[in-house]
Amino acid sequence: MKDLVSIKELSRRDIEEILNTTKAFKEVLGRDIKKVPTLRGKTAINLFFEPSTRTRTSFELAEKRLSLDVLNFSVSTSSVVKGETLYDTLKTIESYSVDYVIIRHFASGAAEFIANHTPASVINAGDGTNEHPTQALLDAFSILEVKGKLDNLKIAIVGDVIHSRVARSNLYLLSKFDTEIRFIGPSTLLPTEIPENVKFFYDLKEGLKNVDVVMLLRIQLERQKGAFIPSLKEYFHVWGVKKEAFRYLKQDAIIMHPGPMNRGVEISTEVADSPRSIILRQVTNGIATRMAVIYLLTPKE
């Protein structure tokens, strides 16, 4: 495989291969010397058109652990502000002979656009409201670690589904396994046409009943142009996952969040810091997952 642009195009078997490889890299990261010489002499560029700290650092660390030479190209320091097109930016970068392009872009489809125009391996680090495949993979790996399986699970995705690339990638990934997927949130933040295999709930309590995994989504204030919800206070009141959820959640239900989280909006501090939360485990697993993805891709000669 040359690129990882979207989860949609992966088979269940592809996903399992990535998760197995992730496991191997996680072992490496547990050692004293965490670096492997696998990709020495190759170059990766982190091409970020949207502000990001955690995804970018996670990728950068993954690249360095694989002994890649790393370039960082972010929008504030680039000529994009001078009106350069994405195509020209890409061609410029290509002249540096890079092998891996990790792209985050505010436009849906930007990663596919890049992948279609370069021989380098392209990894989508989030494109608009389309996909964030490595997030879904690290989420799957984290669920697998804790639950020991990806089949026969009920998973609730709560919140701003319509603006969320994380929700989409998770939906596509989990749909390839034997799972029940639920969307919970206000109708203004759910798609107008809910995918066939998804159940949706406006009521948090009802939606969380019998669920094994709760995935919270960040309320994306920067994408909220229209009036989707009256206020963050009201959102927290109705859909924020708070301590009382522990009363009706299954005993072994786990809480996930792709970060950065807004305490007091989609999640309360008690829940975020509870033993049921695997949020920090997700962050840790991000590095091994990204190492696995880079390792498994083959740039065109």
Add this chain to the structure above:
Amino acid sequence: MLIKIYNAYIIDPFTGKNGIADLIIDNGIIKTLVFKEKDIPHSDRSIKKTKSKEKANSIEIDATGLYIFPGLIDMHTHLREPGYEYKETIRTGTLAAIRGGFSSICCMANTFPVNDTPEVTYYILAKAKEEGSCDVYPVGAITKGLKGQELSEMVILKEAGCVAFSDDGMPVMNSLIMRRALEYSKVIGAPIISHCENMLLSEDGVMNEGKISFYLGLKGIPKASEEVMVARDIILSKHFKAPLHIAHISSKGSIDLIKRAKEEGVPVTAETCPHYFTLTENAVSGYNTNAKVNPPLKTEEDREAIKEALKSGVIDAIATDHAPHHIDEKKVPFQEAVNGISGLETAFSLSLKLVHAGVLTIAELIEKFTVNPAKILNIYKSGIKEGMDADLIVVDIKREWTVDKEKFISQGKNTPFNGWQLKGKILMAFKGKQVFDMRNE
């Protein structure tokens, strides 16, 4: 130049005369037109090569199995000149029109400067006369600068040569201004052409809202965005008894509204474009920017409703909404790409699919491309008549050809139909003394 055409099947909704005829065009004027026995069945066979004898100053064409129609009228074209000559010019746009069978086109006002002053109208008409290959009918802006605030000087614009008024692409959001425009247009006798879209509902959407937009992670435009404005404009047209023409209908809901309005006697007419009865939102898959168009492509349900409305007459005309763009403007991520399809050179062949599929008869289709737009626009066309200027096309409705955007005369290569196999080709066009021969393409 003397042109003799034998045995063509003529369909002319202007004169109402249909049948096999011989035709002689002398120096751009139809000298004789002789219909033969009405009952000879038309063979309808595809001609590999039209037989023609060419002498120094005359051409003889055996048109057995071919059709002759009056030159088609496109009510909705973007010629881009003045201001955006890098997208299209009056020269290339009118040539593309001829290649597509159109001998008359209405060019929208969203040029730079906007066609909201007589100077711009004169400029367009002068350029068209000098460099154009077909008749150009400018559409003036409803409001100054397409800003939706102040009415442009419509009487002066009409006198300068504008045949209709539209803020196409920049819908008049203010209902009071739209009311005034409709009322005032009655004075002028030129219709208001409304691009029905509620910009607030569209927000920054880039495709039809639904399953596919969610799947692609693209921001959707709800069908309601078009339909609420169709409803609003129909209500205004009804209350103020002013003719209203609705541009590029794309949704079933709009059709239902127009159907009801027509039944009630509201003076409303409507057009659609080939892409709305040919494609659905699926064409956007893979972030195909050439399928990005406004209003956005809709669903199968809408496509079927449009075909039905063409059949029943709820939709009066087919227009191209020819919107040529530079390649750089489409070679970007989907949400950054401009809207529009370069449509002049494929519109008629795409529409012939409706005839081949039995949705419309050939005569019904030709009405939607000729007499109906002429009526809506109040423009006079003589049709194919002795003593009048030649304004006609010769068509082989069975000839198959492959769309190749690189062969477009239009500067806009932005088509979602590149590589499509189409049936029905314009072989020749006669426009006054001009003869365009496309038989060997």
